Amino acid sequence: MSIGILTSGGDCPGLNAVIRGAVIKGDRIYQERFIGIRDGWRGIVEDDVADLPRHEVRGLSRQGGTILGTSRTNPFEHGGSERVREVMQRHSMDALIAIGGEGTLTAARRLSDDGLPVVGVPKTIDNDLSATDYTFGFDTAVAIATESIDRLRTTAESHHRCMVVEVMGRHVGWIALHAGLASGAHAVLVPEIPVSLVQVCQWVRSAQSRGRAPVVVVAEGFIPEGEERATASRGLDAFGRPRLGGIGETLAPLIEEQTGIETRTARLGHLQRGGVPTAYDRVLATRFGAAAIDAVIEKRWGSMVSLSGESIVHVDLHAATTVLKTVPRERWDEAAILFG
Numbered sequence: 476m477s478i479g480i481l482t483s484g485g486d487c488p489g490l491n492a493v494i495r496g497a498v499i500k501g502d503r504i505y506q507e508r509f510i511g512i513r514d515g516w517r518g519i520v521e522d523d524v525a526d527l528p529r530h531e532v533r534g535l536s537r538q539g540g541t542i543l544g545t546s547r548t549n550p551f552e553h554g555g556s557e558r559v560r561e562v563m564q565r566h567s568m569d570a571l572i573a574i575g576g577e578g579t580l581t582a583a584r585r586l587s588d589d590g591l592p593v594v595g596v597p598k599t600i601d602n603d604l605s606a607t608d609y610t611f612g613f614d615t616a617v618a619i620a621t622e623s624i625d626r627l628r629t630t631a632e633s634h635h636r637c638m639v640v641e642v643m644g645r646h647v648g649w650i651a652l653h654a655g656l657a658s659g660a661h662a663v664l665v666p667e668i669p670v671s672l673v674q675v676c677q678w679v680r681s682a683q684s685r686g687r688a689p690v691v692v693v694a695e696g697f698i699p700e701g702e703e704r705a706t707a708s709r710g711l712d713a714f715g716r717p718r719l720g721g722i723g724e725t726l727a728p729l730i731e732e733q734t735g736i737e738t739r740t741a742r743l744g745h746l747q748r749g750g751v752p753t754a755y756d757r758v759l760a761t762r763f764g765a766a767a768i769d770a771v772i773e774k775r776w777g778s779m780v781s782l783s784g785e786s787i788v789h790v791d792l793h794a795a796t797t798v799l800k801t802v803p804r805e806r807w808d809e810a811a812i813l814f815g
């Protein structure tokens with residue numbers, strides 16, 4: 476068999492470990508041949524592919540980014556299933572492994588609905604895909620955010636300031652919740668739960684009254700009071716979704732004005748997606764890669780590999796892409812006991 480492999484959407488630590496896991500198992504156990512598709516769906520619709528022999532994945536599990544490159548190209552705006560089928564046939568590709576988040580896997584599901592032999596691997600630092608307990612990349616993003624918040628706290632303490640830290644999280648607040656809990660933040664604001672400015676300022680004042688430098692962690696997708704949508708001033712991405720960012724800059728002056736406490740903000744942005752994956756993400760990504768090969772051998776088209784407890788299982792791409800995995804109210808309430 477000849478297997479095409481692509482990484483698409485926002486990159487995240489662990490993509491290379493998936494590629495390595497898939498290629499080594501595919502080569503060693505099943506003597507498969509691999510074709511690397513450059514820059515996600517762009518590479519397949521523009522026929523930009525190259526052989527991916529086993530020696531090219533050597534030592535990759537610790538390397539950040541993706542050796543295949545990525546893009547936010549939507550294949551359905553560039554010829555859709557017909558074009559993908561044509562290029563796959565031209566290179567005698569018998570299967571396609573698509574590693575990506577919500578946008579990528581939705582495209583994979585549509586291709587599979589049209590009869591193409593596609594399997595998915597769930598990736599996103601946001602951890603917002605249902606039908607898997609965790610996505611790889613999330614653990615690394617939380618570790619980076621936690622370390623950054625710890626560092627921002629020491630400078631805030633020296634200056635007796637409040638610090639607003641904006642983390643990624645387009646629709647869901649998993650990174651904010653976990654990094655906020657891990658770093659002992661005094662407030663965590665997530666897209667799922669509305670919180671008033673009065674409440675945030677109360678937490679900030681309460682922390683300051685105990686001699687602490689108040690730390691507010693906010694997910695980029697948090698919708699501020701009185702607004703209908705999250706802060707976005709940088710247009711739309713290729714899937715038509717607003718490019719978020721800037722809620723920290725909005726909140727900081729309001730907190731300063733209301734509390735009289737000097738307030739600074741830091742947006743962690745793409746730092747959360749860069750660099751080496753944690754050990755946890757390397758293990759999860761490697762297992763996902765190996766399981767994706769099993770899915771191909773078993774012709775489980777339209778399926779996605781997934782983590783269920785400690786086990787890697789195969790689930791339907793429909794189940795994985797219809798509902799986002801949001802932070803449940805009780806998880807936020809549990810954390811909120813510690814705020815202020």
Ligand code: F6P
Pocket residue numbers: 485547576599600601643644645695712718719748
């Ligand atoms: O979906 C992952 C993610 O990192 C989101 O948290 C964020 O909104 C988005 O990607 C940023 O995308 P880009 O790298 O295209 O700016």
